[in-house]
Amino acid sequence: MFPFCLTITLIVFFYKLRKTLIDMGIQIHMYQMKQLKNKSQRKLESLQKNEVKSFNQKVIKFIEIGEILIKAKKEKLNPYKILEQKIGWDNIIFEIEDAKKLAKSKNFSYLNFIDTRYNYLRNYSPDFLKYFEFIPVKSSLELMEAIDVLRLMNNRKSRKLPVNIPVNFLPKKWKDYVIKKDGKICKRHYEMAVLDEINNEIKSGNMAVKGSEQYQNFEHYLINKEEFKITDINNYQLNFPENFQTYIKERKEKLQSQIELLKIKLPTSKTAYGLNGKIYLHKLSSEIPDNTDEFINDIFKKIPQIKLTNMLLEVSKWTNFTNELSHLSNGKKVNESELPILLSTLLALGTNIGLSKMADHTYNISYHQLAYVSQWYLQEDSLRRAIAQLVNFQHHRSLASYWGDGTSSSSDGMRMKVPVSSFHAKYSKHLGFEKGVTVYRAVADQFQSYYTKIINIDSREALHVLDALLSHNTELDIKEHYTDTHGYTDQVFALCHVFGIKFAPRIKGISDLRLFYTDEIDSGVKEYFHRKINFNIIERNFEDILRLVVSIREGRTSSSFILSKLGSYARKNSLAQALRELGRIEKTIYLIEYFLDADLRHRVQKGLNKGEAVNALSRKLNFGQQNEYYEASYIGQTQKSLASDLLINIITVWNTVYMEAAIKELEKEGKNRPDLIPFISPIHWEHINFFGDYSFEMKEEYSLHKLRIIKV
Structure with a gap:
C-alpha cells in the first residue's frame, strides 16, 4: 500500500500530465492545419510561378493577333485570311482554350490544393473529435452541431452526410468548396472545414477545451470578479492608480x-x-573614448591564464553557488569529493559537449555518475537558484557598480x-x-x-x-x-x-x-x-x-x-x-x-x-556542438540553456574579481583610468583554456583573500 503523501504526489502528477497531453494534442492539430495551409499555399505559388511564362506567351500571341487585325483594317484586307495564313485557325482555337484555363486558375486559392492532405488528416481526426470535448465560449452553436454530426458519422462509419446539416458557420472562403454548384455538399471538404474552424475558434478564444490548461475560457486565467472586489491593489506595488x-x-x-x-x-x-x-x-x-581598448588590454595583460575547470572551482569557493544544486528527492548537497562530478556535469551541459564525451575527457568519472547528477541535481529550479546566487554576488562587487x-x-x-x-x-x-x-x-x-x-x-x-x-x-x-x-x-x-x-x-x-x-x-x-x-x-x-x-x-x-x-x-x-x-x-x-x-x-x-x-x-x-541542441525535450533544452548561463555568470564573476585586482595594480603603476572603467567589460575569454582534459585538482588553494598572482 502506497504511503499517503506518495499517493497524493502521483495523483497531482497524473492530473498535470493529463492537462499537458491534452494541450499537446491540440497543438499537434493546430500544427497539422498550419501544415495543410502552408503546403497547399506552396503548391498554389508554384502553379502561379509556372504560369507566368505561359501568361507572357499568351500576351505576345494576343499582340500578334491584334497587329494583324490593325493591319487588315488599314489596308482593307480580309482579316480571317491573314490570320489563317500567319497563325492558323487550329492554333488560334488552341491558344484560346489554353487561355481560358489560365484565366480560371487566377481565381484559385490554396483550398484548391487541400485534397491531397485529406487522407493524412483522417489518420487522426476521428479520434481527435471523439476524445476531445469542446466547450463553446463565443462559438457558433452550428459549429458544435457540425462536430456532433461528424462524431455520429465516425461512430456509424457512415460515408454519406445526413440531410440538412449545418453550414451557416462556414466562412465564405470554405463555402465555395464545400457547397457545389448543384447544391450538394462535399463530405471531405466539409470535414476539413470543420477541423479548420475548430482550430480557428480555439486560437481566437471562442472555444475552450475541457481538461486543458492552455485552451480554457480567458476568464479562467484571471482572478474572479468577486475576489477582486475585496483585493487591495496597493499590495501589488503597481505604477497604476485604482481609479x-x-x-x-x-x-x-x-x-x-x-x-x-x-x-x-x-x-x-x-x-x-x-x-x-x-x-x-x-x-x-x-x-x-578612443583609448578604451588600450586600457582594456592593460587590464587583461595582468590577468593570469586559467583553465575553465579551475575557474569553476574558484568561483564555487567564493560564492557557494553549488549549495543551491541539491538533490531533488532528499535535498542533500554534494560534498567535497563529489564536487568534481557536479562541475563536470555542468561543463558537459553548459558547453554542449555532452555527458558521454565529458566522461571520456575526465579522470575517474563515469558516464553513469554524470547522468545521475544531471537527473537529480541539475533541475530547473536549482539551476535558477544557483544563477541568482552568482547574479547577486556580482551585484555587490565594487567594479560592477561602474557598469x-x-x-x-x-x-x-x-x-x-x-x-x-x-x-x-x-x-x-x-x-x-x-x-x-x-x-x-x-x-x-x-x-x-x-x-x-x-x-x-x-x-x-x-x-x-x-x-x-x-x-x-x-x-x-x-x-x-x-x-x-x-x-x-x-x-x-x-x-x-x-x-x-x-x-x-x-x-x-x-x-x-x-x-x-x-x-x-x-x-x-x-x-x-x-x-x-x-x-x-x-x-x-x-x-x-x-x-x-x-x-x-x-x-x-x-x-x-x-x-x-x-x-x-x-x-x-x-x-x-x-x-x-x-x-x-x-x-x-x-x-x-x-x-x-x-x-x-x-x-x-x-x-x-x-x-x-x-x-x-x-x-x-557552445563549442561542443556548434549552436545545436541534441536534446529533444523542452526540459532537456532548458537544462542546457541554464547550465550555459551558469557558466556565463561564473566567467563574468571571475573576470570581475580579477579585473578589480588588475586595476589596483595599475593604480600602483600610475596607469589607472577611472574615467574609462564604465566603458570596459568583463566579457572576455582569451585568457581561458576551454579545451583539453578536464581535471578538477588544483595544486594550490585560492580564495577572495588569496587570488592568483596578478602579472606585473
Missing part, C-alpha cells in the same frame, strides 16, 4: 507635456528632424538548431529552413545573465519580456528595460508601465511609427500624429486590466501566456484593444523622448550591446 479618473488625468498631462516638448525642441534638435509628416533620427555619435546599479537590463533571443526530432522545435528560414528553438536571455547592466527560457523559434519575443522582468528572483530591481524591434508591441508598453518599468526598445523603421494624442493638437506638430487615443475603451476595460495585472502578480498566469492569448484573439476583443490603446499612450511618450534625448538613445544602445556581448560568450561556450 480611472486619476489615471486619465495623469497620463493626459504627461502626454500633453511631451507633445509640447516636441513642438518646442524638434525645429532646433540635433538628434532628430521632421520631414513630410515623419520624424527622422540623426546618426548617434559614439560616446566610447550599472542593477536597475536596467536588455533581452534578446539566440537561435539554436535542433537536429533531432523534437515537438518544440520548428522550421525557420533563419536556420536555413532547419528546425530549431530560441534561447531568450535577459542581461543586466552589470553583465549578469539573470533570466533564460526556451521559446518557440516562431514566437514573438515581445511576449516573453515581462516573464524575465517579473520572474528572476534576484536582488536586481529592474526599472528600465531594452529590446530590439522583435521585443516590442503596444501591449508590452502598457504592461511594463503598469508594473513600473520603463520599456525602451530600439525599433527598426522608427520614423514610420504612428504617434497618438489625447485632445486637440497644435497644427505645428499635427502632421506627425495619427489619431486620438480611445480613452473610452480603456475606461470600459479598466477593471479587467487591473484583474489581469493582479493575476500575473499573484502567479496565476504568466505574462507571456496572457499576451499570446490576447494576440491570437480577434482584433475586436475589447480587452486586447484597451491594452493596445494603453500601450499607445506610453509608446508615444517614449518615442518623443527617444527622438529628442541622445542620452536615452545611448543607454538603449549600451544596454543592447551588453546583451550581444553575453550572447557572443554563449556561442563561444
Whole structure:
C-alpha cells in the first residue's frame, strides 16, 4: 500500500500530465492545419510561378493577333485570311482554350490544393473529435452541431452526410468548396472545414477545451470578479492608480507635456528632424573614448591564464553557488569529493559537449555518475537558484557598480538548431529552413545573465519580456528595460508601465511609427500624429486590466501566456484593444523622448550591446556542438540553456574579481583610468583554456583573500 503523501504526489502528477497531453494534442492539430495551409499555399505559388511564362506567351500571341487585325483594317484586307495564313485557325482555337484555363486558375486559392492532405488528416481526426470535448465560449452553436454530426458519422462509419446539416458557420472562403454548384455538399471538404474552424475558434478564444490548461475560457486565467472586489491593489506595488479618473488625468498631462516638448525642441534638435509628416533620427555619435581598448588590454595583460575547470572551482569557493544544486528527492548537497562530478556535469551541459564525451575527457568519472547528477541535481529550479546566487554576488562587487546599479537590463533571443526530432522545435528560414528553438536571455547592466527560457523559434519575443522582468528572483530591481524591434508591441508598453518599468526598445523603421494624442493638437506638430487615443475603451476595460495585472502578480498566469492569448484573439476583443490603446499612450511618450534625448538613445544602445556581448560568450561556450541542441525535450533544452548561463555568470564573476585586482595594480603603476572603467567589460575569454582534459585538482588553494598572482 502506497504511503499517503506518495499517493497524493502521483495523483497531482497524473492530473498535470493529463492537462499537458491534452494541450499537446491540440497543438499537434493546430500544427497539422498550419501544415495543410502552408503546403497547399506552396503548391498554389508554384502553379502561379509556372504560369507566368505561359501568361507572357499568351500576351505576345494576343499582340500578334491584334497587329494583324490593325493591319487588315488599314489596308482593307480580309482579316480571317491573314490570320489563317500567319497563325492558323487550329492554333488560334488552341491558344484560346489554353487561355481560358489560365484565366480560371487566377481565381484559385490554396483550398484548391487541400485534397491531397485529406487522407493524412483522417489518420487522426476521428479520434481527435471523439476524445476531445469542446466547450463553446463565443462559438457558433452550428459549429458544435457540425462536430456532433461528424462524431455520429465516425461512430456509424457512415460515408454519406445526413440531410440538412449545418453550414451557416462556414466562412465564405470554405463555402465555395464545400457547397457545389448543384447544391450538394462535399463530405471531405466539409470535414476539413470543420477541423479548420475548430482550430480557428480555439486560437481566437471562442472555444475552450475541457481538461486543458492552455485552451480554457480567458476568464479562467484571471482572478474572479468577486475576489477582486475585496483585493487591495496597493499590495501589488503597481505604477497604476485604482481609479480611472486619476489615471486619465495623469497620463493626459504627461502626454500633453511631451507633445509640447516636441513642438518646442524638434525645429532646433540635433538628434532628430521632421520631414513630410515623419520624424527622422540623426546618426548617434559614439560616446566610447578612443583609448578604451588600450586600457582594456592593460587590464587583461595582468590577468593570469586559467583553465575553465579551475575557474569553476574558484568561483564555487567564493560564492557557494553549488549549495543551491541539491538533490531533488532528499535535498542533500554534494560534498567535497563529489564536487568534481557536479562541475563536470555542468561543463558537459553548459558547453554542449555532452555527458558521454565529458566522461571520456575526465579522470575517474563515469558516464553513469554524470547522468545521475544531471537527473537529480541539475533541475530547473536549482539551476535558477544557483544563477541568482552568482547574479547577486556580482551585484555587490565594487567594479560592477561602474557598469550599472542593477536597475536596467536588455533581452534578446539566440537561435539554436535542433537536429533531432523534437515537438518544440520548428522550421525557420533563419536556420536555413532547419528546425530549431530560441534561447531568450535577459542581461543586466552589470553583465549578469539573470533570466533564460526556451521559446518557440516562431514566437514573438515581445511576449516573453515581462516573464524575465517579473520572474528572476534576484536582488536586481529592474526599472528600465531594452529590446530590439522583435521585443516590442503596444501591449508590452502598457504592461511594463503598469508594473513600473520603463520599456525602451530600439525599433527598426522608427520614423514610420504612428504617434497618438489625447485632445486637440497644435497644427505645428499635427502632421506627425495619427489619431486620438480611445480613452473610452480603456475606461470600459479598466477593471479587467487591473484583474489581469493582479493575476500575473499573484502567479496565476504568466505574462507571456496572457499576451499570446490576447494576440491570437480577434482584433475586436475589447480587452486586447484597451491594452493596445494603453500601450499607445506610453509608446508615444517614449518615442518623443527617444527622438529628442541622445542620452536615452545611448543607454538603449549600451544596454543592447551588453546583451550581444553575453550572447557572443554563449556561442563561444557552445563549442561542443556548434549552436545545436541534441536534446529533444523542452526540459532537456532548458537544462542546457541554464547550465550555459551558469557558466556565463561564473566567467563574468571571475573576470570581475580579477579585473578589480588588475586595476589596483595599475593604480600602483600610475596607469589607472577611472574615467574609462564604465566603458570596459568583463566579457572576455582569451585568457581561458576551454579545451583539453578536464581535471578538477588544483595544486594550490585560492580564495577572495588569496587570488592568483596578478602579472606585473
